[in-house]
Amino acid sequence: MRRDTPxxxxxxxxxxHLLVSVVHGLAHGAAGVSGxxxxxxxxxxxxxxxxxxxxxxxxxxxxxxxxxxxxxxPSPRITSERVQRHDRRAARHALA
Numbered sequence: 001m002r003r004d005t006p007x008x009x010x011x012x013x014x015x016x017h018l019l020v021s022v023v024h025g026l027a028h029g030a031a032g033v034s035g036x037x038x039x040x041x042x043x044x045x046x047x048x049x050x051x052x053x054x055x056x057x058x059x060x061x062x063x064x065x066x067x068x069x070x071x072x073x074p075s076p077r078i079t080s081e082r083v084q085r086h087d088r089r090a091a092r093h094a095l096a
Contacts, residue, residue: 007058010069014051017073021047046072 025043028034035043050072058065 007062010058010066011055013073014055014069017051018048042076047076050075 034040051069054065054068054070054072056065057068
């Protein structure tokens with residue numbers, strides 16, 4: 001495997017992530033679902049900028065850049081699960 005092959009693969013993953021995120025955001029807009037200030041800050045900083053910053057950082061320090069990508073890309077899923085659990089608990093509490 002050539003030296004730049006992992007970077008090339010990771011670049012493709014980051015670009016694909018960005019494209020999916022843009023399409024997902026457009027779908028939210030079309031459905032009239034928008035976030036509040038903290039939610040939008042999370043989306044911009046973690047979902048959009050995080051993987052791009054990590055990829056750019058890879059040119060200076062490959063391991064650190066890959067770690068940034070590895071932390072920021074799954075974080076929306078983890079956060080989403082926590083929010084859903086919180087919403088279910090709040091709904092149960094409201095019904096009691």
